[in-house]
Amino acid sequence: MIARKDVVLEFRSRTAFLSAAVFTALVLTVFNFGRDPTAVATVDLAPSILWVTFTFAAMLALNRAFQLELENQALDALLVAPISRTSLYWAKLIANAIFVGVVQCIGVPLFVLFFNVDIGSILVPLIGVIALATLGFVAVGTLFSAMVIRTRFAELMLPVLLLPFLIPPLIGAVQVTAALLGARPLSESVGWLRLLAAYDIVFLTLATLLFPVTVTE
Amino acid sequence: MTLAQRGRWVTATALVLLAGVYVRALAFTPIERFQGPAQKIFYVHVPAAWSAMLAMGLVGLASILYLLMKDARFDRFAAASAEVGTAFAMVMLTTGPIWARPIWGVWWTWDARLTLTLFLFFLFMGYLLLRGAVTDTSLRARYSAVLGICGLVLLPFIHLSVYLFRTLHPQPVVLKPSAPSLPGSMLATLLFSFGVFTLLYVGFVMQVYGLAAASESRGDG
Numbered sequence A: 001m002i003a004r005k006d007v008v009l010e011f012r013s014r015t016a017f018l019s020a021a022v023f024t025a026l027v028l029t030v031f032n033f034g035r036d037p038t039a040v041a042t043v044d045l046a047p048s049i050l051w052v053t054f055t056f057a058a059m060l061a062l063n064r065a066f067q068l069e070l071e072n073q074a075l076d077a078l079l080v081a082p083i084s085r086t087s088l089y090w091a092k093l094i095a096n097a098i099f100v101g102v103v104q105c106i107g108v109p110l111f112v113l114f115f116n117v118d119i120g121s122i123l124v125p126l127i128g129v130i131a132l133a134t135l136g137f138v139a140v141g142t143l144f145s146a147m148v149i150r151t152r153f154a155e156l157m158l159p160v161l162l163l164p165f166l167i168p169p170l171i172g173a174v175q176v177t178a179a180l181l182g183a184r185p186l187s188e189s190v191g192w193l194r195l196l197a198a199y200d201i202v203f204l205t206l207a208t209l210l211f212p213v214t215v216t217e
Numbered sequence B: 001m002t003l004a005q006r007g008r009w010v011t012a013t014a015l016v017l018l019a020g021v022y023v024r025a026l027a028f029t030p031i032e033r034f035q036g037p038a039q040k041i042f043y044v045h046v047p048a049a050w051s052a053m054l055a056m057g058l059v060g061l062a063s064i065l066y067l068l069m070k071d072a073r074f075d076r077f078a079a080a081s082a083e084v085g086t087a088f089a090m091v092m093l094t095t096g097p098i099w100a101r102p103i104w105g106v107w108w109t110w111d112a113r114l115t116l117t118l119f120l121f122f123l124f125m126g127y128l129l130l131r132g133a134v135t136d137t138s139l140r141a142r143y144s145a146v147l148g149i150c151g152l153v154l155l156p157f158i159h160l161s162v163y164l165f166r167t168l169h170p171q172p173v174v175l176k177p178s179a180p181s182l183p184g185s186m187l188a189t190l191l192f193s194f195g196v197f198t199l200l201y202v203g204f205v206m207q208v209y210g211l212a213a214a215s216e217s218r219g220d221g
Helices: A001-013 A015-033 A042-063 A065-078 A087-115 A121-150 A154-181 A184-217 B003-027 B037-069 B073-103 B112-133 B136-165 B185-219
Strands: none
Touching: A015 A042, A015 A087, A042 A087, A042 A121, A042 A154, A087 A121, A087 A184, A121 A154, A121 A184, A121 B136, A154 A184, A154 B112, A154 B136, A184 B136, B003 B037, B003 B185, B037 B073, B037 B112, B037 B136, B037 B185, B073 B112, B073 B136, B073 B185, B112 B136
């Protein structure tokens, strides 16, 4: 229900969502000019471009995940409401995942358009790996964003704390994406996919256990 | 004698012994055949890395204990351990490149263990920054405990993911299934240095912890 509320709010106001989408488009554009097109083939750089963009987009989305609740003490209201802290975490997680997912739905076509990469034949596995890595991003990110809102320099604190945690899923996602774009068989990426899945499971469990601690008054 | 004062004595003893490590490393160990004198940094680098890892391990452990028992002493210990660990991580990250330049020909490479220690340092920094950014003490303790635990869980993942990338770091020479592949005098010096660095860690933590406890009891912590 909270997840629905958040999603509905996002799409009603549209500002946060629109700015995240525009931000994604801009980062992709920046990448286009931040490389020497005669020296580096796009396909070599494509996985990094995609994933650095998604990392920043996810960060932007997570930064405001609990910001909304801080206004008018909505978070306090949520905490006194008869729902468990665990369901609050999962609601926030789902809302964040949907938010990031929709931004990615805009990011991927733009990426294809701007960098002229062909993803038609690998669409399903690509979406799979995006989902797997994004889940890892959001699992840790939701936990940390609940903490940083009550710190000073919250907008800066989240990236400083969160980026080290995004490194394992990022490495895995880039490797699998590179293998997919290079038309290499999926069996080559099994190790990375296992790592991504293990990361998701471990951090989802850990964050579910630790989240109640961060919001208790 | 307060804890901080006792910590000062432990640290002083460890520093004297550290001079002993230098003497042993320079005068009583053979020059390594392939690496030459550069290998001597090993007696500082590896024990510093050990202390930094120990510090992170204890931050994680103290964080778990804090969440279970809500005893402020665990939080204070974790904070002290993180601060001291940052210093050891700095030693490790500076001595490493000094050695790597003549031996590997580069200051830095994205090897699994190097990356791991760099992120260990980032985690310590993030941990200390987070502590600095929260004013409420109970909130600060809970937030940093959460970060401490997550950090401890993260490190194996970083190591594993970078290891799948590739690795270049010298293989372990002491803790490995077969017997240590070091001459006796080198091993003795290294183990001595391990002891000294552990003692240094203990001395530093006692001082930081003692000072934090004193300033808290005065009411300005």
